[in-house]
Amino acid sequence: MKRIVTIQDFSCVGNCSLTAAIPVLSAAGVECCGIPTALLSNHTGFPTFYSIDLTDELAPIGAQLKKEHIDFDGIYTGYIASVEQVDHIEEFIRQFRKPGTPLFIDPVMGDNGRMYAALTDDYPARMRKFIAGADMITPNITEACLLTGRSFNPCPTLHETREMLLELCDMGVKFAVITGFSEKGQLGAVGCYDGKFAECLTPKKDVACSGTGDVFASALFGAVLRGADNAAALEIATKFTYRAVEYTADAPDRRFYGIHFQPVLGEYISMLDGIEKRNSNGE
Incomplete structure (x- = not known):
């Protein structure tokens, strides 16, 4: 069984960050280890929350794991709260990433045209350096604009989105995916790898949830680890996320508790099993 480590914040209540990554990747048949960058009583979608910054704990945690000779078959980073944390995590990657170990970076920085208030102005430039050499990244439209230095456009055309993807790949990324692309009442993701493009769109739902x-x-990283090619992984992740959003639309507490993905994890597993079956049949 493959073992990966994901580094991002942990909310005691709320479906996001580590509380989303660990169960989804576990459903993909992967041992998912988590290193929290911060501990929150509940995620920030609630009116108030209590949080503890864990920046000073990152280096000692990495040192202890190294002392125990623990290896990882993949490294996945999510929300990183500061440039200082990026420095610590970059050092962790240098210590634990072996040749062939996939590095997946979700460059969480902002949404709806704005960078998150807790981040400093030098954060996008630091993130540009951080993603160089990543196997996969998954910025949303806002984050893609911040990374490429473009003015925010909430609804870029497919051509404009592909241009941004090519720019991201030119930074040293092997597989870049931009999420939140919308066109003709549909919403989804567009990806670029090896100069080729792939996209998957689903009906747009008027639901906002953390x-x-x-x-x-x-889901994307899990699919790749299970052997899906990039285009198939993008399709699986998009369709699974859509099904989770669809389920969440009927949940009265969605505003606070975030996306309800747990009831449709079985569908994600079935999609992954389908990929595995096709691979075994040589399709």
Whole structure:
């Protein structure tokens, strides 16, 4: 069984970050270890929350894991709260990433045209350096604009989205995916790898809930680890996220608790099993 480590914040209540990544990747048949960058009583979609910054704990945790000779078959980063944390995590990657170990970065920085208030102005430039050499990244439209230095456009055309993807790949990324692309009443993701493009769109649902990007990113990485090619992984992650959003639309507590992906994890597993079956049949 493959073992991966994901580094991002942990909310005691709420479906996002580590509380989304660990169950989704576990459903993909992967041992998912988590290193929290911060501990929150509940995610930030609630009116108030209590949080503890864990920046100073990152280096000692990494040192202890190294001392125990623990290896990982993949490294996945989510929300990183500061440039200082990026520095710590980059050092962790240098210590634990072996040749062939996939590095998956979800460059969480903002949404709806704005960078998150807790981040400093130098954060996008630091993130540009951080993603160089990543196997996969999954920015949303806002984050893609921040990374490429473009003015925010909430509804870029497919051509404009592909241009941004090519720019991201030119930064050293092997497989770049931009989420939140919308066209003709549909919403989904567009990806680029080896100069080729792939996209998957589903009907747009008028539902806003925390953790959607975390679920998509985790499902994408899980699919790749299970042997799906990039285009198939993008399709699986998009369709699974859509089904979770569809289920969440009927949940009265969705505003606070985030995306309800757990009831449709079985569908995600079935999609992964289908990929595995096709691979075994040589299709």
